[in-house]
Amino acid sequence: MKVLKFGAVWCSGCIVMKPRWQEIEKENSWLKTEYYDFDKDKEAVEKWKIDKNLPTFVFLGKNGKEFLRLHGEPSKEELLKVINENKNK
Amino acid sequence: MKKLVNFFLFCILLFSLFSSLSLAQETNQSKEINIYFFWAEGCPHCSAEKVFLSKLDEKYDNLDIHILEVTKSRENAELLAKIGNELNADVSGVPFTVIGKQYFIGWYNEETTGKAIEDAVQCVIKNHCADIVSGLITQITQKEQPVSKNLIPEKLNLPIIGEVETKSLSLPILTMLIAGLDGFNPCAMWVLLFLISLLFGIQNKKRMWIFGGGFIAASAFIYFLFMTAWLKLVTFLGFILWVRLAIGSVALWAAYSNFKEYFTNPTGGCKVTGEKKRQKVFEYLKKIITERNVIIAFLGIVALAFAVNLIELVCSLGLPAVYTQILALSNLPGWLYYLYLILYVFIFILPLLFIFIISMKTLQLTGISTKHGRIARLISGIIMLILGLLMIFKPELLMFG
Numbered sequence: 001m002k003v004l005k006f007g008a009v010w011c012s013g014c015i016v017m018k019p020r021w022q023e024i025e026k027e028n029s030w031l032k033t034e035y036y037d038f039d040k041d042k043e044a045v046e047k048w049k050i051d052k053n054l055p056t057f058v059f060l061g062k063n064g065k066e067f068l069r070l071h072g073e074p075s076k077e078e079l080l081k082v083i084n085e086n087k088n089k
Numbered sequence: 090m091k092k093l094v095n096f097f098l099f100c101i102l103l104f105s106l107f108s109s110l111s112l113a114q115e116t117n118q119s120k121e122i123n124i125y126f127f128w129a130e131g132c133p134h135c136s137a138e139k140v141f142l143s144k145l146d147e148k149y150d151n152l153d154i155h156i157l158e159v160t161k162s163r164e165n166a167e168l169l170a171k172i173g174n175e176l177n178a179d180v181s182g183v184p185f186t187v188i189g190k191q192y193f194i195g196w197y198n199e200e201t202t203g204k205a206i207e208d209a210v211q212c213v214i215k216n217h218c219a220d221i222v223s224g225l226i227t228q229i230t231q232k233e234q235p236v237s238k239n240l241i242p243e244k245l246n247l248p249i250i251g252e253v254e255t256k257s258l259s260l261p262i263l264t265m266l267i268a269g270l271d272g273f274n275p276c277a278m279w280v281l282l283f284l285i286s287l288l289f290g291i292q293n294k295k296r297m298w299i300f301g302g303g304f305i306a307a308s309a310f311i312y313f314l315f316m317t318a319w320l321k322l323v324t325f326l327g328f329i330l331w332v333r334l335a336i337g338s339v340a341l342w343a344a345y346s347n348f349k350e351y352f353t354n355p356t357g358g359c360k361v362t363g364e365k366k367r368q369k370v371f372e373y374l375k376k377i378i379t380e381r382n383v384i385i386a387f388l389g390i391v392a393l394a395f396a397v398n399l400i401e402l403v404c405s406l407g408l409p410a411v412y413t414q415i416l417a418l419s420n421l422p423g424w425l426y427y428l429y430l431i432l433y434v435f436i437f438i439l440p441l442l443f444i445f446i447i448s449m450k451t452l453q454l455t456g457i458s459t460k461h462g463r464i465a466r467l468i469s470g471i472i473m474l475i476l477g478l479l480m481i482f483k484p485e486l487l488m489f490g
Contacts, residue, residue: 011456013359
C-alpha cells in the first residue's frame with residue numbers, strides 16, 4: 001500500500017497534518033508515502049485530479065490503483081484504522 | 090450567593106419604588122415646555138433619542154414630552170406633515186423633534202443632537218419662544234405613556250471589579266465573540282503561511298521578525314481603517330431604514346454561507362480556489378523577500394498586506410460590517426467606538442500572531458486546525474442569524490450604552 005499526500009505551504013490544515021503523518025510513518029516503517037506540493041508538483045496534481053480541497057490523501061493498492069481518498073484532517077486513529085484494514089492491499 | 094441575589098432584588102425593588110415616586114411627583118408638576126417627538130417603531134435612532142429625552146425629562150421639571158408614533162397613527166403622521174409644511178422642513182425621516190420654533194431631523198448622539206435639543210429647551214425657557222406645534226394641534230389623539238423608567242440599575246458595585254455599568258457589559262463580550270470568530274478564519278492567513286515558509290529560507294532572524302511582524306501590523310491597520318470608515322458611513326446613514334435592513338440582510342446571507350460551508354465541508358481542510366491570484370502573490374512575495382534593501386522589502390510587504398486584506402474582506406462574510414452596524418446603533422462616547430474597534434482588531438489578529446510567533450520560535454511552520462475554523466463557522470452562522478433577525482425586526486435590542 002502506498003499513500004500520496006497532497007498539501008500546500010499556505011494551507012493551515014496541511015501543516016497540522018504533517019506531524020500526524022510523521023508519527024504514523026515512524027510507527028509503520030513498512031508504509032510507503034509520497035508528499036506532493038500542490039503548487040510545485042503540477043504533474044502529479046493533474047494526474048490524480050486534486051482540485052477540491054487540501055490536504056488530500058490518496059490511498060493506492062499494490063496494483064497502483066486508488067482505493068480510497070480522504071480530505072481534510074482525519075485523526076491519527078482514523079488513518080491507522082484505514083492503514084491496518086488495508087495493509088495487504 | 091442567595092444573599093447576594095436577595096440583595097440585588099431588594100435594590101431593584103427600592104429603585105423601582107423611587108422611580109415610581111419621582112414619576113408621581115413629576116406628573117403633579119406644571120408642564121410648560123412642549124417637546125414633540127415623532128418616531129417610528131423599529132427605528133434605532135428614535136430609541137436612542139427616547140433614552141436621551143427620558144434623561145432630559147428627569148433634569149427639567151417643566152417638560153411635556155409628546156411621543157408620537159407615525160407608522161401606526163394616521164393622525165400623528167398627518168400632524169407631522171402639517172408641521173413639515175409650517176416649518177418648511179423635510180419630514181420624510183424620523184426621529185423628528187420640535188421644540189418651540191426649532192426642529193431636529195435624525196439623531197446622532199447626546200453630545201451633538203442631544204446638546205442641540207437641550208439648547209432649544211434652554212432657549213424656550215429663557216426667551217419664552219412661541220410653540221408652533223401647539224397651535225397646529227387640535228387634538229393629539231394618540232398620546233403615549235411617558236418614556237419608561239429603567240427598572241434595572243445603571244451601575245452595579247461589584248466586589249473586586251468595582252463599579253460597572255450594566256448596559257455596557259454585553260458589548261465587550263459581543264466584540265470579543267465576533268472578533269474571535271472572524272479571527273478563526275482570517276483570510277490573510279494563507280499569505281502569512283506562505284510568507285513564513287519563504288522567510289525560513291533567508292536565514293536572517295532579524296529580517297524574519299521585521300517582515301512577518303510588518304505583515305501582521307499592516308493587516309491589523311488596514312482592518313482598523315476599513316472598520317473605521319465603515320463605522321463612519323453607517324453612523325451617518327444608519328438612521329435610514331433601508332441601510333439597516335440591507336446590513337441585516339448581509340448578516341442573514343453570512344449566516345447562510347457559514348451554515349453551507351459547515352455542512353458541505355465536513356472534513357475541514359483548505360479550499361483550492363483563486364489559482365491565478367495565488368500564483369501572483371507567490372511570485373510577488375518571492376521577489377520582495379530577496380530584495381536587498383530592507384526598507385523597500387518591508388514597504389513591499391506592507392503594500393501586499395494592504396492589498397490582500399482589502400481583497401479578502403469579502404471572505405470575512407460580513408462579520409466586520411455587521412459588528413460596525415451594532416456599534417453605530419449603540420450610544421457611546423466617540424473615543425469608545427475606536428477603543429472597541431482596536432479591541433476587535435486585536436482579537437482578530439491573535440491567530441495570525443500565534444502562528445507567526447510559534448513558527449519563529451520553533452522554526453517550523455505552525456498551522457491552526459481547520460476543524461476549529463469549521464466549528465467557528467457554525468457558531469458564526471448561528472450568531473449572524475440572530476443578529477440579522479434582530480437588526481431587521483428588533484434593532485433596539487442591539488443598542489448598547
